[in-house]
Amino acid sequence: MKDELLCQKEKNILQMNLNNELNILENPIEKPIELFTNETKNVLQKNLLKDTTKNRKQYKAEWYLKNKEKITLQHKEYSKNNIKKICERAKINRQKYKINGNPHALTSLKNRYYMWKYNAKVRNLIFDLNINDIEQLPLVCFYTGKNLTLEKNYPHTVSLDRIDSKLGYVKHNTVLCCSYINTMKSDLSYNDFIMFCEQIYKHTSNLS
Numbered sequence: 001m002k003d004e005l006l007c008q009k010e011k012n013i014l015q016m017n018l019n020n021e022l023n024i025l026e027n028p029i030e031k032p033i034e035l036f037t038n039e040t041k042n043v044l045q046k047n048l049l050k051d052t053t054k055n056r057k058q059y060k061a062e063w064y065l066k067n068k069e070k071i072t073l074q075h076k077e078y079s080k081n082n083i084k085k086i087c088e089r090a091k092i093n094r095q096k097y098k099i100n101g102n103p104h105a106l107t108s109l110k111n112r113y114y115m116w117k118y119n120a121k122v123r124n125l126i127f128d129l130n131i132n133d134i135e136q137l138p139l140v141c142f143y144t145g146k147n148l149t150l151e152k153n154y155p156h157t158v159s160l161d162r163i164d165s166k167l168g169y170v171k172h173n174t175v176l177c178c179s180y181i182n183t184m185k186s187d188l189s190y191n192d193f194i195m196f197c198e199q200i201y202k203h204t205s206n207l208s
Contacts, residue, residue: 126168
């Protein structure tokens with residue numbers, strides 16, 4: 001107990017010294033920088049970095065507003081004169097982000113992870129997953145066994161689904177599946193969804 005009190009006392013003294021030195025900075029007197037403690041120097045460096053970053057962002061924002069029309073015209077002119085080059089580059093990028101054997105696929109999956117996390121927050125759903133949890137999920141549809149793609153607007157585009165829609169995005173309740181399948185399942189429970197699929201199959205089989 002005594003050791004804890006001594007430790008807290010030392011912390012209070014250290015904080016008091018730090019506050020005193022910061023007050024001296026706000027009301028400067030002649031004091032060489034070498035006499036400041038390392039704690040004060042670290043605070044000064046962090047504040048300087050924050051101010052520099054803030055000023056740089058503010059300058060960029062102001063510069064963009066002043067030159068917005070000029071930048072827009074330059075972009076349009078470039079697109080007009082380099083349409084072939086732009087299309088070729090877009091085609092290459094689309095090929096890059098296919099899952100099969102592609103080293104860039106993980107990066108795109110990481111981007112989707114942040115999108116799923118944000119969407120869950122907007123919908124007030126629990127999202128207790130990290131990027132490693134997503135990476136460990138097999139990149140095949142949980143319901144159909146089809147390979148998934150990271151490209152948009154395909155029936156087998158990767159999507160994140162909750163097996164039990166009453167629960168949030170947590171381990172053992174989250175799977176990857178085709179985006180179309182996720183849309184079909186909506187808020188149905190796993191058992192109800194499978195039951196409807198079986199009914200559809202039986203009904204359409206009798207029709208043929």
